[in-house]
Amino acid sequence: MTDPTENNDLEDTFESALLRYGMQLDEPLAEPLRRYAELMWKFNEQLNLTRHTTWDLYVGRDLRDCLQLAHLIQPDEAVLDLGSGNGVPGIPLAILRPDVDVSLAESVGKRAKVLDELVTELNLSVPVYASRGEHLLEDFRFTTIVSRAVGSLMKFCKWVEPHWSSFDRLLLVKGPRWVEERAEARHYGVLKEFDLRVLASYPLGIPTAEDEESGAAADRGDEVLDDDDDVSDLEGQGVILQLSRKGRFA
Numbered sequence: 001m002t003d004p005t006e007n008n009d010l011e012d013t014f015e016s017a018l019l020r021y022g023m024q025l026d027e028p029l030a031e032p033l034r035r036y037a038e039l040m041w042k043f044n045e046q047l048n049l050t051r052h053t054t055w056d057l058y059v060g061r062d063l064r065d066c067l068q069l070a071h072l073i074q075p076d077e078a079v080l081d082l083g084s085g086n087g088v089p090g091i092p093l094a095i096l097r098p099d100v101d102v103s104l105a106e107s108v109g110k111r112a113k114v115l116d117e118l119v120t121e122l123n124l125s126v127p128v129y130a131s132r133g134e135h136l137l138e139d140f141r142f143t144t145i146v147s148r149a150v151g152s153l154m155k156f157c158k159w160v161e162p163h164w165s166s167f168d169r170l171l172l173v174k175g176p177r178w179v180e181e182r183a184e185a186r187h188y189g190v191l192k193e194f195d196l197r198v199l200a201s202y203p204l205g206i207p208t209a210e211d212e213e214s215g216a217a218a219d220r221g222d223e224v225l226d227d228d229d230d231v232s233d234l235e236g237q238g239v240i241l242q243l244s245r246k247g248r249f250a
C-alpha cells in the first residue's frame with residue numbers, strides 16, 4: 001500500500017485523486033463534494049478546521065470514510081454527526097444520501113457557525129446544533145449517531161450511557177488504534193451492556209491490486225465481537241464500529 005502524502009509526483013486534482021483511490025462518483029454527487037472541500041479550505045484560512053488540505057488527503061481520508069459509512073445507513077434514517085468539526089462525516093453523508101436526515105452537533109460555537117455557513121452555501125437541509133451532542137439527546141431522537149475523531153470508545157460509552165433510549169446505535173469511524181480503545185473499554189467494564197461489531201474494514205492509503213482482489217475493503221457482516229476474538233486480520237485498516245445495546249441488532 002502506498003502513502004499518497006509521500007509521493008510528490010502525484011497530480012493533485014479531485015479527479016485524479018478519485019481515480020487513484022478507485023472511487024467512482026457521478027457528477028451530481030462529485031460536484032457538491034468538490035465544492036464542499038473548496039469551501040472548507042476557504043474557511044480554514046480563518047479557523048482551524050482541517051489538516052487535510054490536498055485533494056489526496058480529502059479523498060483518501062475524508063471521502064473514503066464517508067463513502068464507507070454511507071453504505072451502512074438504512075433508508076430514511078435520522079442521523080446525528082456528533083463532533084462534526086469541519087463537517088466530516090455529516091456533510092458528505094448528507095450529499096451522498098439525500099434520503100437520510102442528517103443533523104450536525106458541534107460544541108465549539110465558532111465551528112458550528114462555519115458549519116451553518118457551509119450547509120447554507122451547499123444548499124443542504126441539515127440542522128446544525130452548537131451544542132455537545134450528548135446534550136441534544138435529552139430533547140431529540142436519532143436512529144444512528146455517527147462520529148469520527150472525537151473520542152475513544154470508552155469516552156463514547158460514558159457520554160451516551162444515560163441516553164440510549166434516544167438512539168439505536170453508534171457508528172464510529174476509527175483508525176487502527178481502535179483495538180487498544182477496545183481493550184481499554186473492556187478493562188474498565190464499560191462494554192458489558194453492549195454489542196460491538198466491525199461493520200466495515202478497509203485499507204488506508206491507495207488500494208493495491210491485491211487489496212482489490214482480496215476484497216480488503218469489505219463489509220464484515222454483523223458478527224458480534226467476543227472478548228477473545230482475534231482481530232489481527234484487521235491490522236492497519238480503517239474500520240467502522242457499531243455499538244448497540246445487547247441483542248438490539250440480533
Ligand SMILES: C[S@@+](CC[C@H](N)C(=O)[O-])C[C@H]1O[C@@H](n2cnc3c(N)ncnc32)[C@H](O)[C@@H]1O
Nearest residue numbers: 083084085086088105106107108132133148149
Ligand atoms: C478532531 S475534531 C474532528 C472533526 C471531524 N469529525 C473529523 O473527523 O474531521 C473533533 C470535534 O469534535 C468537537 N467535540 C468534541 N466533543 C464533542 C461533543 N461531546 N459534542 C459535540 N462536539 C464535540 C470538537 O469541538 C471538535 O470540533
